[in-house]
Each structure stands twice: as C-alpha cells, then as structure tokens.
Amino acid sequence: MTKLRMGVIGAGLWGTNHAHTFNVLPETELVAVCDIDEGRAQKMKESSGAAFALTDYEALVSRDDIDAVSVATPDFTHTPIILAALKANKHVLSEKPLATTVREAEKIVEAAAASRGKLMIDFHNRVNPILAQVRTMVQSGEIGVPRHGMARLSNTTFVPFEMLSWAAKSSALWFLGSHLVDVLRFILNDEVVRVYAVTRDGVLKAGGVDTRDFHLCILEFAGGAVVTMENSWILSPDNPSLVDFKLELVGDKGQIQADPTHNGGLRRMVEGGLRYSDYIGMTPTGETRIGGFVLESIGRFVDAVVRDAPLLADAMDGLANTKVLAAIEASAASGKAVDIA
Structure with a gap:
C-alpha cells in the first residue's frame, strides 16, 4: 500500500x-x-x-x-x-x-x-466520548428543545505563565473559546447569531503576560437556545487540573450536565494535593x-x-468559529451586542 x-x-x-x-x-x-x-x-x-x-x-x-x-x-x-x-x-x-x-x-x-x-x-472534542454522547442525546430529543445552558472551558494561570511562551499573542478566548464555540455548534447543530461579551485584564499583565484575563459571553443561537460561556486564564493553580471544563444544557423536557474536565475514576494525591490522570483523551493501544x-x-x-x-x-466550520470569536472581541470592545451575519 x-x-x-x-x-x-x-x-x-x-x-x-x-x-x-x-x-x-x-x-x-x-x-x-x-x-x-x-x-x-x-x-x-x-x-x-x-x-x-x-x-x-x-x-x-x-x-x-x-x-x-x-x-x-x-x-x-x-x-x-x-x-x-x-x-x-x-x-x-x-x-x-x-x-x-x-x-x-x-x-x-x-x-x-x-x-x-x-x-x-x-x-x-467532536470525538470526545462524553461530548459526542451529549450531542446524541440532544439531537435525539432526550431533553426536548434546548432552551438555555452554560459552558465553561478555562485554565489555571499555569497555562499563560508557564506552558505557553506566546500567551501574550493570544488569549483564553482564542485558545479555549475556539474549542468551546465549536463544541456548542456541534452539539446543538446550530449557528450563533448574536453575542454579548465582557472582558477584563490586570492579573496576567501584572505577571508580565499582556493579554486579557477572561471573556464572559452570552451566545444566542438561531434555534433559540441561549448559552453563557466562560473562558478564563486566571483560575487558581491549586486546582487539581489545569483545565476546568463544564457544560450544562436545559431543554423543555429535561437537562444534561457534563464534566469532561477530568477522569474521576483515577485520582492521585501527590504534589501537595489532588491530581487527576487522563485515561480518556490518551489511551495506550497496540x-x-x-x-x-x-x-x-x-x-x-x-x-x-x-x-x-x-x-x-471543514473550512466552513473554521470560518463560522472565527466569526463568533471575532464578534465576541468586538462586543467586548464596544460594550454592545453584536449580530453575526
């Protein structure tokens, strides 16, 4: 071959x-x-x-x-x-x-x-087994019509201060929000049509990384669902994982709560605290x-x-994702909601 x-x-x-x-x-x-x-x-x-x-x-x-x-x-x-x-x-x-x-x-x-x-x-994350199952549940109508939800994908300060040498040229929005916007589009099979966002800085700048501390957003989807979204780079380094990932969707017939942050079945008490080990994202094979x-x-x-x-x-998914993130930045800068064409 x-x-x-x-x-x-x-x-x-x-x-x-x-x-x-x-x-x-x-x-x-x-x-x-x-x-x-x-x-x-x-x-x-x-x-x-x-x-x-x-x-x-x-x-x-x-x-x-x-x-x-x-x-x-x-x-x-x-x-x-x-x-x-x-x-x-x-x-x-x-x-x-x-x-x-x-x-x-x-x-x-x-x-x-x-x-x-x-x-x-x-x-x-489209093949993350937890999130793929959430998509199946939503698309099969288990919770009825999605009405509102919350989504959080944030990092501890370890990421901008120690992991990424180029953090000042990016932000939690682009680094993490790009994943989360795609997850929401994928699960809901819907497009974001309007955003409203707020951002602040100061913590990272004081530590020598000139970028935003966090973005908090409201995303309105064409089908009517409204989701609040958080992307932060200033979570405490004392967290047991450098990633905090939460998702909840409320429909007119039920709700779903997902925590893809860690693998709770495998825990370590080392390095001065509780740590989680990944056995879903990276799995040994033949x-x-x-x-x-x-x-x-x-x-x-x-x-x-x-x-x-x-x-x-595909490329159109990438374009749709960038449009949402750019609209979030525009909204945060203007203090006004931004419609996405």
Whole structure:
C-alpha cells in the first residue's frame, strides 16, 4: 500500500501528538518535521524518526515527497502556512482556530475550494466520548428543545505563565473559546447569531503576560437556545487540573450536565494535593493503533484523505468559529451586542 507521506509543522506539545499518530498509523509515513527553532526541529526529528528537519515551512510544503501537512503552530500563525500548503495542493490538517480574523478565514475558505487538497480543522472534542454522547442525546430529543445552558472551558494561570511562551499573542478566548464555540455548534447543530461579551485584564499583565484575563459571553443561537460561556486564564493553580471544563444544557423536557474536565475514576494525591490522570483523551493501544479522542481526531484526517471519509470539521466550520470569536472581541470592545451575519 502506498503510504500518505506527512510533514508536521510545529514541534511543540501538539505537534508531538501529530508526529506520534503519523508514526503509528500504518497508512502514514512521517517524512519531515518543521519548526522555526532549529534545535527543537532536530529534537523532534530524532524522537520521531522523520527523515528531515526543516526551519522553513515553505520549503516543507514545496517538497514533492510530501502529500499532506499538519499545522500545529501557535493560534495566530496558521493562515500563511495553510494558504501555502493549499496552494501547493497538499492535504492540510490544522489545529484550531482556523484563523484569528474573519478575512483570513475567508481567504482560507477560498483557497480550500480552489485546491486539490482537503482541509480539516482539528476540533478534537467532536470525538470526545462524553461530548459526542451529549450531542446524541440532544439531537435525539432526550431533553426536548434546548432552551438555555452554560459552558465553561478555562485554565489555571499555569497555562499563560508557564506552558505557553506566546500567551501574550493570544488569549483564553482564542485558545479555549475556539474549542468551546465549536463544541456548542456541534452539539446543538446550530449557528450563533448574536453575542454579548465582557472582558477584563490586570492579573496576567501584572505577571508580565499582556493579554486579557477572561471573556464572559452570552451566545444566542438561531434555534433559540441561549448559552453563557466562560473562558478564563486566571483560575487558581491549586486546582487539581489545569483545565476546568463544564457544560450544562436545559431543554423543555429535561437537562444534561457534563464534566469532561477530568477522569474521576483515577485520582492521585501527590504534589501537595489532588491530581487527576487522563485515561480518556490518551489511551495506550497496540503498535499499529491509536487510542483516545486526542489522537483519534488526528486519525480522522487520515481517514478523510485515504478513505474519503467525511472531514471531522471543514473550512466552513473554521470560518463560522472565527466569526463568533471575532464578534465576541468586538462586543467586548464596544460594550454592545453584536449580530453575526
């Protein structure tokens, strides 16, 4: 069988997940990795077994021995890389968000339509077993017509202060809200038509990270549901998990409460407190299989290219997501509700 020849752009935490998946799946071959930091690119090459390590993404996407690329770089860097790859007719898997401005997202949609390559956005919570089940419950009518709800996806200060070197160039809204907006669109199978948002800063700036502390939003959906949404980067580092993820939906016949934050069945009392270990997102498997929804979503990209399976999320999903996030920023800046065309 001819293997799908892959290149991974971005040698950070998520790029490592991409490289691992493409090394394990029998349908793929990891040819090259790329990062602007040469040392990091070389380190990933050595750990992943890729044949080449590059520092220029244009050099990677122009290679004839690469069929597809994955983009695992910071939020605000995706657009030029995706455009270059699509122009070269490569298949593209991009981490979220698709882009950080509506115009950039529209350019990508246009480029995807003109390219022979497929474009998928890695909204991996679409295959999170908890959230996939919530979608099934809602779409089957278990709670009737969704009327209102709340959604929280926030991080402790560890993320902006220690985990992300580029946090000042992003925010909890773009880093986390991109996931949460997609989750809500996916579960409700509906579009956001109006937003109202409030934001504050000060805590992160005082610590040397010049970005917003949090965004609190009200999302109105076309079908009538209203959901309050929180994305914060200032949760206490004493939390047992650096992520706090909660979702509740109330319908006219019932309600659903979901807590995908942690895996409560496996707990550790170490490091001065309670810690949860993940056994859903990342699951050990055999040598030629991947496990857990984090890697499963990357595998869905391979399925889409190799087997012509449906894309987990396409360019239009990415554009819709960016439109909502941009509207939230506009609303927070103006103090007024913003309609989404």
